[in-house]
Amino acid sequence: MPKEALPKAMAELEEEQVLTLVKELLGNGVAPLEIVKALQEGMVEVGNRFESGDYFLSELVMAGEIMKGAMDILEPHLSGESAEHKGTIVIGTVKGDIHDLGKNIVIMLLKGSGYNVVDLGVDVPKEKFVEAVKDTGAPLVGMSVLLTSCQGALKETIEALRAEGLNTKVIIGGNYINETVRKHVGADYFATTASDGLKAATEVFGG
Numbered sequence: 001m002p003k004e005a006l007p008k009a010m011a012e013l014e015e016e017q018v019l020t021l022v023k024e025l026l027g028n029g030v031a032p033l034e035i036v037k038a039l040q041e042g043m044v045e046v047g048n049r050f051e052s053g054d055y056f057l058s059e060l061v062m063a064g065e066i067m068k069g070a071m072d073i074l075e076p077h078l079s080g081e082s083a084e085h086k087g088t089i090v091i092g093t094v095k096g097d098i099h100d101l102g103k104n105i106v107i108m109l110l111k112g113s114g115y116n117v118v119d120l121g122v123d124v125p126k127e128k129f130v131e132a133v134k135d136t137g138a139p140l141v142g143m144s145v146l147l148t149s150c151q152g153a154l155k156e157t158i159e160a161l162r163a164e165g166l167n168t169k170v171i172i173g174g175n176y177i178n179e180t181v182r183k184h185v186g187a188d189y190f191a192t193t194a195s196d197g198l199k200a201a202t203e204v205f206g207g
Contacts, residue, residue: 003030003038010042011049013059015066018042022070032077036109039070040194043105047175064101071108078111085116087205090132090168091142092120094153099146102173106142106197113198115205126157133166140204142197143187145174155185162186171200 003025009017018039025035046063049055055063089110093103100122107117118136120128133141141161143154158170171189172182173196182190189200 003034006035006038007041007045010039010063010066010070011045013046013062013066015062015069018066018070019073022073026073026077032074033109033113035074036071036078039067040105040109043067043101044193051175060101064104067101067105071104075108075111078108086114086201087140088116088118088136088138089140089142089201090118090120090129090136090138091144092124092129092132093122093144093146094150094157095123095125096153097145097147097150098122099144102146102175102194103142103144106144106173106191106194109194109198110201113201115201126153126160129157130160130164130166133161133168134164138168140169140171140201142191143170143172145172145177148176151181151185154181154187158186169200169204171197173197 006021009021022035043063046055046060050060091103091107093100107119110117118132120132129141143157145154154172161168169188171191172185172187173191175192177190177192179190191197191200
């Protein structure tokens with residue numbers, strides 16, 4: 001079955017096969033979000049291989065490129081799934097960190113679920129987060145981080161938001177993020193997978 005083959009092709013970094021399978025599944029009427037889930041399974045495996053030393057940064061970058069290609073095919077179908085936006089979410093990778101793989105997957109998933117996402121990009125200074133929340137009035141901010149050395153930037157950014165009197169909820173995401181880190185930096189939620197981010201959004205926006 002193509003759907004079962006997709007996570008494996010993604011994990012093995014077989015670009016042509018991934019894109020062919022995505023088109024095939026769409027053609028067969030499989031829901032776009034289901035296809036995203038299958039791609040994410042493959043991405044999780046890529047992450048596992050990276051952590052165990054079987055994959056290196058070059059593979060991680062390549063996986064991101066393949067995922068981007070797949071999402072380019074899927075995005076027009078995803079946006080059609082929800083006619084009106086459920087709300088606005090601001091997302092960015094904190095200062096000092098340039099990883100955007102996890103962030104981009106979360107953004108695609110949120111957009112596909114009907115949210116309006118303001119993507120600030122990577123290496124984002126705290127002032128930019130503050131400015132974006134003021135401009136949009138977003139009730140939820142997502143901060144992505146992969147490097148443990150950037151925990152200080154997370155804490156500072158959240159403190160900057162609070163100092164401005166902004167009561168926006170903050171979700172932090174990354175592969176090493178846990179409850180301890182969440183408490184330390186003062187975030188409201190933490191996510192280790194893209195679907196955790198979606199759950200938090202559902203909670204904040206009330207469905």
